[in-house]
Amino acid sequence: MATTKKPVRKKNSTAKSNTIKLKFDTSWPYAPAPESKSAATIHKQYDLFINGEWQKPLSKKYFDTINPANEEKLSEVAEANEADVNRAVTAARTAYEQVWKKMPPKERAKYIFRIARMVQEKARELAIVETLNGGKPIRESRDFDVPTAANHFFYYAGWADKLEYAFPNRGTAPLGVAGQIIPWNFPLLMAAWKIAPALATGNTVVLKPAETTPLTALKLAEIIQEADLPPGVVNILTGAGATGAAIVNHPDINKIAFTGSTEVGKIIQRAIAGTNKRVTLELGGKAANIIFEDAPLDQAVEGVINGIFFNQGHVCCAGSRLYVQESVAKEVIRKLKDRMESLIVGDPLDKNTDIGAINSKQQLATIRKYISIGKKEGAEMYESSCPLPGKGFFCRPTLFTNVAQSNRIAKEEIFGPVLAIITFRTDDEVIEKANNSPYGLSAGVWTDKGSKIFNMTKRMRAGVVWANTFNKFDPASPFGGYKESGFGREGGLHGLLPYLELKG
Amino acid sequence: MRLEILKTYKIYIGGQFPRTESGRYYSPVNKAGKKLANVCLCSRKDFRDAVVSARGAFGGWSNRAAFNRSQILYRMAEMLEGRKAQFIDELIQQDASKANAEKEVNLATDRLIYYAGWCDKFQQLFSAVNPVASAHFNFSVPEPTGVVSIIAPQGDSLLGLVSVIAPVIAGGNTCVVLASETKPLCAVTFAEVLNSSDLPGGVVNILTGKPAELVSWFTDHMDVNATLYCENNSDIQKMIREKSASNLKRVHFYDKVNWYSAEGQSPYFIMDTQEIKTTWHPVENIAGAGGGY
Numbered sequence: 001m002a003t004t005k006k007p008v009r010k011k012n013s014t015a016k017s018n019t020i021k022l023k024f025d026t027s028w029p030y031a032p033a034p035e036s037k038s039a040a041t042i043h044k045q046y047d048l049f050i051n052g053e054w055q056k057p058l059s060k061k062y063f064d065t066i067n068p069a070n071e072e073k074l075s076e077v078a079e080a081n082e083a084d085v086n087r088a089v090t091a092a093r094t095a096y097e098q099v100w101k102k103m104p105p106k107e108r109a110k111y112i113f114r115i116a117r118m119v120q121e122k123a124r125e126l127a128i129v130e131t132l133n134g135g136k137p138i139r140e141s142r143d144f145d146v147p148t149a150a151n152h153f154f155y156y157a158g159w160a161d162k163l164e165y166a167f168p169n170r171g172t173a174p175l176g177v178a179g180q181i182i183p184w185n186f187p188l189l190m191a192a193w194k195i196a197p198a199l200a201t202g203n204t205v206v207l208k209p210a211e212t213t214p215l216t217a218l219k220l221a222e223i224i225q226e227a228d229l230p231p232g233v234v235n236i237l238t239g240a241g242a243t244g245a246a247i248v249n250h251p252d253i254n255k256i257a258f259t260g261s262t263e264v265g266k267i268i269q270r271a272i273a274g275t276n277k278r279v280t281l282e283l284g285g286k287a288a289n290i291i292f293e294d295a296p297l298d299q300a301v302e303g304v305i306n307g308i309f310f311n312q313g314h315v316c317c318a319g320s321r322l323y324v325q326e327s328v329a330k331e332v333i334r335k336l337k338d339r340m341e342s343l344i345v346g347d348p349l350d351k352n353t354d355i356g357a358i359n360s361k362q363q364l365a366t367i368r369k370y371i372s373i374g375k376k377e378g379a380e381m382y383e384s385s386c387p388l389p390g391k392g393f394f395c396r397p398t399l400f401t402n403v404a405q406s407n408r409i410a411k412e413e414i415f416g417p418v419l420a421i422i423t424f425r426t427d428d429e430v431i432e433k434a435n436n437s438p439y440g441l442s443a444g445v446w447t448d449k450g451s452k453i454f455n456m457t458k459r460m461r462a463g464v465v466w467a468n469t470f471n472k473f474d475p476a477s478p479f480g481g482y483k484e485s486g487f488g489r490e491g492g493l494h495g496l497l498p499y500l501e502l503k504g
Numbered sequence: 505m506r507l508e509i510l511k512t513y514k515i516y517i518g519g520q521f522p523r524t525e526s527g528r529y530y531s532p533v534n535k536a537g538k539k540l541a542n543v544c545l546c547s548r549k550d551f552r553d554a555v556v557s558a559r560g561a562f563g564g565w566s567n568r569a570a571f572n573r574s575q576i577l578y579r580m581a582e583m584l585e586g587r588k589a590q591f592i593d594e595l596i597q598q599d600a601s602k603a604n605a606e607k608e609v610n611l612a613t614d615r616l617i618y619y620a621g622w623c624d625k626f627q628q629l630f631s632a633v634n635p636v637a638s639a640h641f642n643f644s645v646p647e648p649t650g651v652v653s654i655i656a657p658q659g660d661s662l663l664g665l666v667s668v669i670a671p672v673i674a675g676g677n678t679c680v681v682l683a684s685e686t687k688p689l690c691a692v693t694f695a696e697v698l699n700s701s702d703l704p705g706g707v708v709n710i711l712t713g714k715p716a717e718l719v720s721w722f723t724d725h726m727d728v729n730a731t732l733y734c735e736n737n738s739d740i741q742k743m744i745r746e747k748s749a750s751n752l753k754r755v756h757f758y759d760k761v762n763w764y765s766a767e768g769q770s771p772y773f774i775m776d777t778q779e780i781k782t783t784w785h786p787v788e789n790i791a792g793a794g795g796g797y
Contacts, residue, residue, distance in 0.1 A: 281752065457781075
């Protein structure tokens with residue numbers, strides 16, 4: 001009569017079940033599920049997109065752009081010099097004065113809607129090219145980067161003929177020619193964040209994509225051409241820092257919009273001193289992600305994982321400082337390590353991949369430098385045991401425990417899959433620690449208590465605060481920093497102002 | 505015959521009236537050549553002390569209920585109105601005609617009333633609930649930038665001063681202000697108004713001295729979040745932009761504003777020292793919730 005046997009109640013049974021180690025080596029492996037490259041076309045060589053056509057660079061120079069997942073060359077792109085920048089600015093100025101400024105806003109809107117639709121039509125191709133050129137997992141470029149980019153155009157298109165409603169008691173006027181410089185972490189999405197509001201508000205654009213990730217911006221140029229946008233309204237110039245500097249310093253540019261490092265942001269702020277150029281800067285971050293003991297821990301752990309490992313941690317608003325309340329620190333750290341162990345690192349084109357390639361050799365070196373600094377400073381490192389591909393730039397998901405507030409890995413932006421964990425006891429203590437940073441781009445808080453959420457979100461000095469979620473973005477939602485994370489907002493109604501002059 | 509009692513014009517830091525730590529003074533004169541007073545010639549150290557006070561006051565002031573800030577600004581107007589004669593007298597000493605002095609004091613008082621009213625209203629105008637496509641509640645609100653350094657207008661020594669201070673503190677910031685170099689009397693007397701208006705010490709700190717000496721400290725201090733400058737001096741404007749890059753201060757130049765006109769007041773001045781904070785929270789997707797009632 002075995003059925004009548006009572007289960008023996010062991011002492012500490014709950015404690016034991018909490019320490020069960022998940023075994024991943026016995027689970028079914030994922031079969032490879034690579035996205036096909038055949039749905040994308042990449043030309044052997046790209047010229048500069050100036051005045052609605054592809055123009056050979058006056059510099060006569062081209063540089064290679066590679067796939068960071070296997071270090072193979074994908075294409076070569078033109079390197080714009082000062083003379084090329086000048087041509088593009090002239091085209092943008094002419095288009096502004098003669099066409100774009102005079103166009104009825106509702107017609108402007110229709111062009112932007114048209115671009116949004118074409119991005120949607122070509123979504124699969126754009127996702128593949130984004131992943132090939134930048135190294136991010138195809139799942140992210142397919143489900144996040146490309147659709148969000150299309151949505152951004154669609155959202156701002158509708159603003160073009162409604163600007164008189166946006167600013168109470170004020171009329172609006174465009175600024176003129178906007179010079180826009182974008183980073184390599186979300187190449188197409190950043191181009192959309194920059195171009196869409198600029199066009200909707202009646203400005204024309206000279207945009208420079210990042211040196212390592214030019215291809216989706218060039219695909220966007222093809223779309224812009226196909227959409228019959230009047231020549232010169234958007235010009236896209238590839239190049240490196242010198243090209244960016246030529247844009248910043250060009251005397252006929254009215255506005256600079258820059259997303260990138262705080263260091264370069266400061267250089268730009270100095271460079272435009274003494275000019276009438278307007279500027280908005282979306283710069284670095286070192287976001288605090290705070291877990292209280294009453295938080296739903298499994299959700300919080302999922303949020304922390306997404307907060308730091310999304311896009312290989314190449315995210316300015318990444319939750320790179322984790323503050324865990326002491327009472328649950330042990331459990332959270334164990335759950336994090338378990339979850340890290342289940343992350344798949346590898347071929348970005350594989351639909352099962354969670355973490356793709358680090359964007360460049362240089363960035364991989366930076367991340368490694370910080371990992372060794374962290375170890376030297378006495379923090380305890382843990383990395384997942386996953387295998388890494390033989391070729392390409394890869395980094396295991398990594399976390400540090402026993403981190404001090406003063407450690408460099410807790411103060412400086414690493415821009416990689418490296419999490420620094422610090423513990424705390426009280427609300428006031430964690431606010432003090434979280435706000436003790438020159439950055440103020442984003443922050444996160446995890447707790448089940450509503451009043452605590454609002455207490456925390458109000459006291460954290462950051463432009464975007466996620467409560468019981470992290471790394472969420474939407475065209476209707478303003479994004480941008482406090483303090484040295486920059487100024488100006490992108491997205492939503494508030495994202496219009498950086499491209500407008502208000503009139504009494 | 506009774507001997508007139510001359511006023512000692514001191515500076516205002518942390519709710520107190522110290523002299524400059526430097527022990528220095530200068531003696532501005534009016535057009536008739538009459539010496540106005542021995543005025544504190546403030547130093548970099550005075551500025552730094554004032555920033556410490558302003559930073560210390562920021563948490564409390566920014567956390568005050570907006571309605572409470574509104575009442576305090578209104579109280580400032582009451583106190584200014586009560587001392588009207590003194591301000592008119594000082595403006596006349598500083599070369600204003602009686603009619604103009606009266607006009608300036610009236611406008612300055614009205615301006616405080618104007619911003620008192622905005623304290624608990626601009627947030628509603630410039631906030632947004634954002635219709636994001638995912639299941640999140642998402643809203644954006646303005647919050648004060650922090651500590652603001654202000655080089656007040658040199659010309660309209662009372663109206664200009666009030667016009668730049670009021671929007672900054674109405675929005676919950678604290679500030680350090682450098683008064684008009686040549687017409688500093690009203691600024692110091694205005695500090696006495698602040699001191700008797702329930703405005704917490706440190707929210708507004710007023711220094712006297714020379715912009716040429718102090719402006720660089722006002723713009724490169726690492727614990728100042730924004731700088732306002734009101735003169736049309738392109739060299740100084742350039743320097744301010746360059747120095748402000750040290751910690752990416754928000755910089756605004758008000759050199760084209762006529763403080764006597766309608767454009768001299770607006771909620772957009774408040775917004776110049778505000779940040780937009782966006783907050784996200786998931787909305788639980790309960791099974792069947794889409795069915796309605």
